[in-house]
Amino acid sequence: MSASQAVFAGWMEIPNSAVSDEARTQAEHTRAEEATLAALVSQYAGTLYRVAFSVLRNAADAEDAVQEAFMRVLRHRDTLDEVRDQRVWLIRIVWNIVLDRKRRAKTRPETDDVSELARVLPSTGLSAEEIASAAEHHAHVLACVEKLPANERRVLMLSAFEELSSVEIAAVLGITESSVRSRLFRARNLMAGLLNHARSLR
């Protein structure tokens, strides 16, 4: 073997232990990330779905939004350890996704909210007529909610989730807690006025 061949062989020689250690560490890290992600999915998928559905009011769209939210988490899985409150962080992600989708969906024809509500709302022990009447009522209330200014509407919708405190709503919306309170106050006043006005017209 010539000198150059020996040098080349020396360059090519890679210790097997280094490769295996690195591969093992990499595999463990990947496995840990997968486990963390699986835990997040099983813990928060339902919550994220409900948040998404409250805005989109379409089951398929809401599920897509949840999927997209976890895809984003997968993309940023390296920073998962730095997240202080994963629940609020996830809700914020899905909230931004659904708002974006809602904005884009304005150009499309709106889905029939009444029939969709009649299909998804619980109807145990109700007759078909009562189900239709309840669905119509809820659709009317939701139409009034849609008439609220965007800031007030968002606070009101998030406040319907019992698992979210005002601090967490503020974190999701990126505003202060006092803003959440004042907006909620205004939203309730406006909502009462809208519904009373509608009732007086009937």
Next chain:
Amino acid sequence: MRDSGQGSADPACGEFQMKHPTQNEFGNGADAGTSEAEQTLRLIAHLPAPEGLEDRVQAGLRSRQMDAAPGARILAWPALRPASGWMRTAAAAAIVFVVAGGGWGVYTHVQPQQSAKVIVMPPRVVSPGGFSNASAMHVPNTLNGPTIPNPAATSAAQPKVVAMDAKGGARPGAKPGAKKAVRRAHAVKPGNQATPQAAAQAPK
């Protein structure tokens, strides 16, 4: 679940928390309206997630992970990975060497032909207006000036004419051959044109 510690610890916050309709701080009308809205929103917020949502999300994530796996390559050289730094540098240097060497070889073997005829074009004069004359040369269309015939030649030709007159060539009734001779004698060459004075003298 709800973070009850944060929600109930702050009394000011509790004032605006979602409450049961009977506990609402607004009047009767507001109470009814707000309770309707909140009931509807709560109803929607408590809808159960569809069956198998978690499994579908997990499956989607798994398939995405498979697609984005770093080891999923057509050519995987795991043995070279730890030494990829210097190997990459060496490979780049080798590529640069081959490209530069090939370029030098081509340059030294293929020389441009120097024996090509060089046509010297006259310098183009660009007029100030931006138009060119397309290298056309202007030749002034002028007439040649009057030329004085050589006095020696004139004096030499004059006796000949006179002699011909003496023979009667110019006279009316003379022979046609004599007339031709006279005309030939007075014929004017292009470069030696006769002056008006000489032309006036000629018929006499």
